[in-house]
Amino acid sequence: MARPPFRCTKGTLRESALAGSASQEDIFSAMAAAGTGHENWSSRSAFILAAVGSAVGLGNMWRFPAEAGENGGGAFVLFYIFCVLLIGLPVLLSEVLIGRHGQANAPESVRKVARDSNAPEGWSVLASMGVFAAFLILSFYCVVGGWVLYYIGVFAGDLVQTGLTGGAFEGRAAGDVEGLLPGLFGNGGLMVGLNLGFLVLTMFFVARGVSSGIEWVAVYLMPLFFVLFLGITIYGAFTGNFGEALAYLFTFDFSKLTGEVMLAAVGQAFFSLSLGVAGMMTYGAYANRDTNLGETSGIIAGADTAVALLAGLAIFPIVFAAGLASNAGPGLMFQSLPLAFQAMPFGSLIGLAFFVMVFFAALTSSVSLLEAPTAWVFEKFKLVRPVAVMIVGAGAAVLGILSSLSFNDLAELYPLGFIPLFAETNFFDTLDGVTAKLFMPIGAILTCIFVGWVADAKLIDDENGLDGALHQTWRVLVRYVCPIALTVILLAGLFPETAEQVFAVFSGGETPVEVVE
Numbered sequence: 001m002a003r004p005p006f007r008c009t010k011g012t013l014r015e016s017a018l019a020g021s022a023s024q025e026d027i028f029s030a031m032a033a034a035g036t037g038h039e040n041w042s043s044r045s046a047f048i049l050a051a052v053g054s055a056v057g058l059g060n061m062w063r064f065p066a067e068a069g070e071n072g073g074g075a076f077v078l079f080y081i082f083c084v085l086l087i088g089l090p091v092l093l094s095e096v097l098i099g100r101h102g103q104a105n106a107p108e109s110v111r112k113v114a115r116d117s118n119a120p121e122g123w124s125v126l127a128s129m130g131v132f133a134a135f136l137i138l139s140f141y142c143v144v145g146g147w148v149l150y151y152i153g154v155f156a157g158d159l160v161q162t163g164l165t166g167g168a169f170e171g172r173a174a175g176d177v178e179g180l181l182p183g184l185f186g187n188g189g190l191m192v193g194l195n196l197g198f199l200v201l202t203m204f205f206v207a208r209g210v211s212s213g214i215e216w217v218a219v220y221l222m223p224l225f226f227v228l229f230l231g232i233t234i235y236g237a238f239t240g241n242f243g244e245a246l247a248y249l250f251t252f253d254f255s256k257l258t259g260e261v262m263l264a265a266v267g268q269a270f271f272s273l274s275l276g277v278a279g280m281m282t283y284g285a286y287a288n289r290d291t292n293l294g295e296t297s298g299i300i301a302g303a304d305t306a307v308a309l310l311a312g313l314a315i316f317p318i319v320f321a322a323g324l325a326s327n328a329g330p331g332l333m334f335q336s337l338p339l340a341f342q343a344m345p346f347g348s349l350i351g352l353a354f355f356v357m358v359f360f361a362a363l364t365s366s367v368s369l370l371e372a373p374t375a376w377v378f379e380k381f382k383l384v385r386p387v388a389v390m391i392v393g394a395g396a397a398v399l400g401i402l403s404s405l406s407f408n409d410l411a412e413l414y415p416l417g418f419i420p421l422f423a424e425t426n427f428f429d430t431l432d433g434v435t436a437k438l439f440m441p442i443g444a445i446l447t448c449i450f451v452g453w454v455a456d457a458k459l460i461d462d463e464n465g466l467d468g469a470l471h472q473t474w475r476v477l478v479r480y481v482c483p484i485a486l487t488v489i490l491l492a493g494l495f496p497e498t499a500e501q502v503f504a505v506f507s508g509g510e511t512p513v514e515v516v517e
């Protein structure tokens, strides 16, 4: 297939833009004239770094250890790996190939695949839902990004005050250190300010465009992330209780595998791989035709899973060595770890490095969350990119403020309290639950049906870069295994009590132990 002319001129355009001779409008009209509506990644490795950057984020560093700890450790982790291999990876490939074929924002890409397959264009609803879900996730993701900024400030201040060699927060009571997070939660103004600060940073990079903004963040911050990450993991292995962490994360206890644990694992796999929410479709649209998508998807899923497992192996040894609880949930990274850093030599420095690393991971992910709705808004309404960024960012700011306040002034507000699954769930947790438990699995089920059954098989095979047994396996997974498994898991999560009873029948009459507190 011939390349659209814009791709050949992108470098020139970017240079002239940098030299100040091309305005945003010039670039936009050149893109529109070329018919692509967007830029492309400058290379295959830039695509891989950006996609790994999207996948690796707070989901790996904060959500994965918290979910593993709350859902019984090994049972969750093994089922998680199973979900990534048999469900996440096939869906990831399906999403990027839709994007690459469509070369446009996610709903438009699905529409193009549908058109080229003589299928109803209404299938684009799966991507529209995804774009909306990405927007919802962005809003609460930036709230947590704000907490990361806060801890960077706290550790930097501590480093200046207490010096390099001692532990962090020298001379301060453990209760004080643990109290940092509740202290932040209690300060609605600070929460909102930090949330908006992180959102504005994200908006800044997305407004700069694919190559000079999104790609720049990935190419510079992801390598830095990996250096810091490896350093901290090795440090944790030598100074912490590595053996206990290993046993905790990899001892599989079947009795702990309840419907709820399974849903938590699949939700986490989807969140971590940025699936079901149009993010990977959007990034796939910027991939060149010579990129092998099968191979690239394998690299992305492999890197993301490795980082999640290593994050567990970095965090739990430190937590166990300090004698702290493994099931502290969301507080694990923000409360337990700072306590552990207190007991460590070079604690302030390690703490600062840790939160800087998490910040890099979070920014490369939030950028992709903002890009999915932004690409849709600016292509659909023919706006310039910065205006689209402002519109989406303003919406995310409003929801983000509500999420920030759900830890303090609006703590009693349960937006979906009338649904048992979300009873007594505040605004922030409702957005998290609705996106991970509903939007992501439903989006993925529809994607599998679309790619496996509706779209033209030849078109799909031209895009997926697979052959032989791998191709056959992928097709079986996308057509049968993924939609069926996802539907079962979705229902198990929505109706936990019925699922427990069915589960008990299959596991020989014993009701599994309830591990979720």
Ligand code: PFF
Binding pocket: 054, 055, 056, 057, 058, 059, 060, 134, 137, 271, 272, 273, 274, 275, 277, 278, 279, 280, 365, 366, 368, 369
């Ligand atoms: N995968 C990211 C993480 O693990 O933090 C979160 C995320 C990014 C989800 C982008 C969805 C998305 F489209």
